Amino acid sequence: MKKALVMLATAVAMSGAFAQASTPAAAPMSASAPAGKAGHERNVEDRIAYLHAQLKITSAQESQWNTFADVMRSNGETMGQLFEQRKTAGTLSAIDDMKQYAQIAQAHADGMKKLVDAFDPLYSSFSPEQKKLADATFHHQGGEGGRHHGKGKGGKAHAAPASDAAAN
Template sequence: MKKALVILASTLAMSGAFAQTAAPASAPAAASAAAGKHERNVEDRIAYLHSQLKITPAQEPQWNAFADVMRSNGETMGALFKQRQDAGAQSALDDMKQYATIAQAHADGMKKLVDAFEPLYSSLSPDQKKLADQTFHQGPHNGGKKHGKAPQ
């Protein structure tokens, strides 16, 4: 049980790039700013990976499919975190159900991401695969994002 909770907590922590910054429901301007920041975080991650993996023009179609899944996952997770934020005080049971919904959405999103990454990874050169292996192997940094030092 403890191991399952640790895995679940780690999984949700790694989705930090998709998490939306908290904003009071009574402050639409703050919510709009948080949504903009969330979108920038996803776009920053996409730009970082594009640069880090040295995507070539020939690989752009596979890359674009992968990036679109990242965006879609970001939108889904952002909406779920916003629902959680807007729910306010709730029972422990409702809180756990909502947490389970987020965890399931994360798992479903990761499956889609893997499915989109596979053709991209297959199109990478051996050097690019090495970069990808190093980049994705790095642990979470900077609040859950995997932006680490560039592999040497």
């Protein structure tokens, strides 16, 4: 149970955007950001800025992009609050631990649904080049816990998914 929670916490902590996407290892993740809420918010903002540049968002797409970015921020805030509650909860019974884990998992699933709903119209507005960039950026690699942060197809290294910044 603890291993699963650590894996979820790690995945969610890195969150930022959408569908469990893998991104290049060079994606900025604010390594020097302060710990806690400010550091988490900085990571989400770094992820939003990275995706904006990576996907080559045009001025005509800004309104849809802003909707998507706002969902990322909201998801990040929600997950940050849930993990802070978990951190300060102290010793929990096994059943309370499981309930808290289920609450985090449900919030992550709900956040992903909102993210997909916000991303759909944005993706539809993309040029063929942007769609290829998005497909590559958000490609989900399999592996332990449904994620693989090592080398993906083609030998390219991948960092944490975009969705992880949003959910954190």
